[in-house]
Amino acid sequence: xxxxxxxxxxxxxxxxxxxxxxxxxxxxxxxxxxxxxxxxxxxxxxxxxxxxxxxxxxxxxxxxxxxxxxxxxxxxxxxxxxxxxxxxxxxxxxxxxxxxxxxxxxxxxxxxxxxxxxxxxxxxxxxxxxxxxxxxxxxxxxxxxxxxxxxxxxxxxxxxxxxxxxxxxxxxxxxxxxxxxxxxxxxxxxxxxxxxxxxxxxxxxxxxxxxxxxxxxxxxxxxxxxxxxxxxxxxxxxxxxxxxxxxxxxxxxxxxxxxxxxxxxxxxxxxxxxxxxxxxxxxxxxxxxxxxxxxxxxxxxxxxxxxxxxxxxxxxxxxx
Ligand SMILES: Cc1ncc(C[n+]2csc(CCOP(=O)(O)OP(=O)(O)O)c2C)c(N)n1
Ligand SMILES: [Mg+2]
Numbered sequence: 001x002x003x004x005x006x007x008x009x010x011x012x013x014x015x016x017x018x019x020x021x022x023x024x025x026x027x028x029x030x031x032x033x034x035x036x037x038x039x040x041x042x043x044x045x046x047x048x049x050x051x052x053x054x055x056x057x058x059x060x061x062x063x064x065x066x067x068x069x070x071x072x073x074x075x076x077x078x079x080x081x082x083x084x085x086x087x088x089x090x091x092x093x094x095x096x097x098x099x100x101x102x103x104x105x106x107x108x109x110x111x112x113x114x115x116x117x118x119x120x121x122x123x124x125x126x127x128x129x130x131x132x133x134x135x136x137x138x139x140x141x142x143x144x145x146x147x148x149x150x151x152x153x154x155x156x157x158x159x160x161x162x163x164x165x166x167x168x169x170x171x172x173x174x175x176x177x178x179x180x181x182x183x184x185x186x187x188x189x190x191x192x193x194x195x196x197x198x199x200x201x202x203x204x205x206x207x208x209x210x211x212x213x214x215x216x217x218x219x220x221x222x223x224x225x226x227x228x229x230x231x232x233x234x235x236x237x238x239x240x241x242x243x244x245x246x247x248x249x250x251x252x253x254x255x256x257x258x259x260x261x262x263x264x265x266x267x268x269x270x271x272x273x274x275x276x277x278x279x280x281x282x283x284x285x286x287x288x289x290x291x292x293x294x295x296x297x298x299x300x301x302x303x304x305x306x307x308x309x310x311x312x313x314x315x316x317x318x319x320x
């Protein structure tokens with residue numbers, strides 16, 4: 001049984017960010033070699049995932065989108081079972097039936113991954129309504145992109161969540177890209193958080209590349225939701241450092257913009273701060289990174305050894 005991870009000390013958060021980075025790079029390498037299905041990696045967005053997810057409690061639910069591996073790993077997902085899922089193997093979280101785009105993990109409170117851009121917004125709002133009607137504890141965290149925020153469903157969902165006073169933490173990961181289109185070509189203004197205020201929803205933008213700043217902002221947002229029972233929108237302003245999916249040569253990306261954001265890499269930022277504050281030795285962090293890479297190597301061996309589902313599984317756990 002996978003345990004929910006709620007560690008919030010910065011070293012533990014950095015270790016998880018290293019795990020996410022190593023996982024995503026491993027999946028990209030497998031994809032490039034033609035031995036795994038294409039995935040949308042969250043490289044560059046690790047601080048947003050870890051900072052928000054670690055601010056949640058055990059009873060809280062998560063709905064996420066196509067860029068979900070960071071959210072799952074931050075919550076405590078087993079990297080071997082996650083890889084097995086993406087590779088269509090029977091030991092995956094959904095017995096290999098969901099791949100990376102529809103994954104759910106009941107034991108982690110991850111209700112659904114929506115590959116329909118914006119679908120998670122309506123579904124998370126519905127999950128919060130059901131929790132409210134059933135009198136269940138907990139709030140719902142909903143991860144979506146700046147592209148989803150430009151769809152009508154964002155506005156419909158926020159409007160109803162405000163009117164019905166639903167306990168949802170809407171987390172917009174504003175990574176500047178909407179597939180192969182830059183955000184500036186489709187979005188009025190720079191900040192999705194400004195739109196929430198029109199629906200009477202409290203909102204805030206935080207530096208999405210600073211894990212500690214995200215964790216503090218998310219904890220405050222979660223506390224506000226628990227106190228008021230009302231929704232909150234947190235925008236993590238960040239950058240997608242790899243392509244939309246794998247492989248993607250990023251030939252359409254402005255080189256200077258990419259280089260500027262690379263200098264603000266969330267892992268390097270937290271690592272530098274931990275060393276400068278004197279609490280952690282650089283060699284210890286190197287050893288941590290080495291251990292994380294070993295974890296990913298064993299996860300891959302586990303996933304590759306896992307069998308494909310039996311033919312009889314074709315009609316189980318699905319609606320017919
Ligand atoms: C309704 C719908 N329209 C289009 C797509 C194709 N598509 C998949 S991801 C994506 C970009 C989404 O951008 P954003 O919401 O900013 O998320 P990001 O990929 O940047 O994390 C698009 C257009 C889709 N899956 N669903
Ligand atoms: Mg985006």
